[in-house]
Amino acid sequence: xxxWIGSFLVIAQMACLSLGLPTHFAILIGAFxxxxxxxxxxxxxxxxxxxxxTAVLMTxxxxxxx
Numbered sequence: 001x002x003x004w005i006g007s008f009l010v011i012a013q014m015a016c017l018s019l020g021l022p023t024h025f026a027i028l029i030g031a032f033x034x035x036x037x038x039x040x041x042x043x044x045x046x047x048x049x050x051x052x053x054t055a056v057l058m059t060x061x062x063x064x065x066x
Contacts, residue, residue: 002040006053009033024064031060 010033016026034057041050 002036002043006033006036006040009036027060027063031057031064034060 009029013026013030013033016029017023034053037053038050038057041047041053
């Protein structure tokens with residue numbers, strides 16, 4: 001289930017960027033998507049997916065810093 005939510009949020013992030021919404025809002029949606037994918041990876045014990053999405057989440061958090 002978390003994979004579906006994560007996919008939806010990643011698509012929503014791309015839609016926000018293409019519609020010209022504020023970048024920080026799109027990054028926040030991406031951070032929620034990465035968190036959802038992390039939950040999916042933990043549930044499925046998928047270490048590569050966990051590693052990639054942890055890196056994505058850390059990048060998003062750095063992007064949200066002022």
